[in-house]
Amino acid sequence: MTSPWWRNAVVYEVYVRSFTDADGDGDGDLRGIRSRLGHLRELGVDALWLTPFYRSPLADGGYDVADYRDVDPRFGTLDDLDALIADAHAHGLRIIVDIVPNHTSDRHAWFQEALAAPPGSPARDRYIFRPGRPGSDEPPNDWPSAFGGPAWARLPDGEWYLHLYAPEQPDLNWRNPEVRREFEDILRFWLDRGVDGFRIDVAAGLFKDASFSDLGDRGRHVVDGPIYSRPEVHEVYRDWRRILDSYDGDRMAIGEVWTDAPEDLALYLRPDELHQVFQFDLQLAPWSAEAFRDVVTAALKAVASTEAAPTWVLSSHDSVRHVTRYEQQGGVPGIGLARARAALLFLLALPGSAYLYQGEELGLHEVTDLPEEALRDPIWKRSNGTQRGRDGCRVPIPWSGTKEPYGFGPDGTRPWLPMPDAWRSLSVEAQQADPMSTLTFYRQALRERRALLPSLPDSLEWLEATPTLLVFRRGPLVCALNFGENPARLPAGEVVLTSGPLYGELLPGNSAAWLTST
Template sequence: MTRIPWWRHAVVYEVYVRSFADSDGDGEGDLQGIRSRLGHLRDLGVDALWLTPFYTSPLADGGYDVADYRDVDPRFGTLRDFDALVADVHAHGLRLIVDIVPNHSSDRHPWFREALAAPPGSPERSRYIFRPGRPGERPGEESPPNDWPSAFGGPAWTQVDDGEWYLHLYAREQPDFNWRNPEVQREFEDILRFWLDRGVDGFRIDVAAGLFKDASFRDLGGEDRRVLNGPIYSRPEVHDVYRRWRRILDEYDGDRMAIGEVWTDGPEDLALYLRPDELHQVFQFDLQLASWSAAAFRDVATAAMKAVAPTGAAPTWVLSSHDSIRHVTRYERPENVPGIGHARAKAALLMLLALPGSAYLYQGEELGLPEVTDLPDDARQDPIWERTNGELVGRDGCRVPLPWSGDSEPYGFCADGARPWLPMPRDWASMTVEAQSSDPSSMLAFYREALALRRRLLDDLPEDVEWLDSPDTAVFFRRGPLICALNCGDNPVRLPPGEPLLSSSPLYGDLLPGNASALIAHQQ
């Protein structure tokens, strides 16, 4: 019998380090805080945790601007704290995935400081992407080298004192590396080994498709900046990098893995990253983007499974992350019916867990946390807010710290009297881990029950899905002995025959209420 690697069907919990748990009272989460709360993740029933960047960083973009890839930022702890965290994670029977950010560094990285101090054309500058400008519309003016935009608003180029421009697909504090430089490639291979030697089980690769840019730096014109094989993303050269990374991962025991943050135009493009000698997984974001619709959910699931089928890989499912509006809030719209977001979130979870592949959860979704939409302007820290002059609020609303206990801010996230780095809502007392742990009807209790059921059933579930006939508002499918029924409509629908194992809302006999789902033992 073929041994199945741990990650293939894992439930992975994303820890946004700055907002998970604060151990030292400075208002920011840290590694010791995570260590103190590992029991929560074990009891929740996940298999692994993924840490967002904890490296030395000025936090211009939440840590995705890395100044030192081989150290822990002092506000988050020390390398000794990291080693202790790895040991504790493994002692709890969990795995640890860490973020790696290879597309760009911080502008405080020693290499970039050396680049600014060196002349144009120097080896120091060749580690990044520096280009001369081009004539502007008026005499004496100069324009950026091309029309590429930053994902955070404005142009993707900033001019330095000597007249050259450097590329940053994100914030100006995040200069892009030049991956055509072998020194950059060797550096990141060494960084991988540094963390693998410390015991990490895998990597989540930020902007995995963006490392190489078109060598001619041609304008986009009217072209979408994410078009596959366009000037910016998914250049063919990137696959050689991941083949080398895969060989490094395979040198280590314990099924070390890598999952890429990859946006592509279609299934064929996605499959290129999942060839047997490249990445183990890629994020499939379409479920996170799908509207609350039976047709949309079925179409997304079908396409995701079709995309990975030729590669032999397994699909990945995600509803929320540190980069997106929390799905409880997303599912409230446009109806704005009180409680409908929570009902739909519970229903969506059962579908997520019933599908083959791995599920990625975002911290706080097990508490039913909503997006915080009323943060004061002066509290916002996402560069999107600043770069768009407030036109886009950015991602701070999904990054508000977790409430653990108590009836007022900081809800046990940090010591009483300490101020969290983002303000926490006044009405979260009923949403704390403490409050929900003693409530059998809470979202937390439901997540624990759903994850425990999935773990019990997993060994008996085949990887293929059979779609069953269902009403227009519903999705029914079967995986061997398990049937999942999801009703996205408002009116009840009749369940397929079988024994109900778990439902997101109470059933009416053999009727599944609207905005609800159920897992059913199939009658053979």
């Protein structure tokens, strides 16, 4: 039986606002993405994940949705999206779109109606409104916002509404049947337009403990219990799965689920629920053979009882780019890129699918010196300027030329976030013809993976190695990753691809190799 396309796919995350600006207003847009589909086809990915392009005030980068059935004019029109989907399919690329069910924008028609309605009204029941603590001006409980400060905002009439993120993102009440029907209709709206799947934002957060009890000492780091991973959420995803299965073409859904243990992820991967959930532990793992092996072993064990496959990721629009993370851990200039290239070979050799973040194929680093006046992430404001937020990984990517906007938009365009001078040597144009560039390396790795994939089983076997060398076999493919600083002897086999030059039969530190063996 042929596996569904998503099971072993390489998916490329497009942060819409920062990919390509076709109209010169400083914001990336759908026509810009459409103009770059050739780059993505040549890179060798299977699908695009588009971050939110819906109508939004952009209080949180579009994850504050004001209208789930329309495109924000900054990014284009519904016709532009239809054309992008059609062109992507013509290029052999699938389209996954973000769906944001935990909260809306405070500009959403429902919330505006709730503000105008009295306490206890049906309009307010679509959201989570509560009175404050009896006899005080304090919020209903001690729940924190993920962006800093309390998770409650007070209205002039005295009621409080819940926002697990920014105040401009009020949480929906998923115990209200109207909310559930609305999102089922939203799914059908986009499936009817031809999207191939959904990435579900805050997938574990839809239901909250009806008692709204305090967290106490557990604090803001809780990922289950009163706030997340309530058992009621699984009924929603069973309903969504039935909708997805009613369409042809292996439509799918992947959840953004943070849990305390890998086995908790498996609950979302039951045969009648989600197709995939992100395995974030590899993204969070320190640079060590033991840590990487432990993460992979636990993840494979967790999904073994399901029909799903693991889903791996190293960077995203919500995290520091892994080139910079590895550089900071290594403390040596240039070591971050070497480790990032090695980690890619490790990632692509694993069973399951891989999600790449735009610009990592260029070796882009986190932009850590953005001027304060340029910062847009609500974390910056909510933390009173103590946390810079996620803007550093969202800077527009460079395509060509030697100065800003590096082909991101027409000459003279001022990108919504400033682009560093150092990126002139990292543009697609600068790397295109360089056989040693990171872009060339990514293309080679994805091409070799595609060729090997039909012969690779869904399991792997760890091979004996040293404490700093990690080696596994997956059918004919052997992957070796040297986490140490000293060279290590390569395992037996014919070398297919390396993340950097070899020392004869030795694999240098902070590098990886693929070999084939019989």
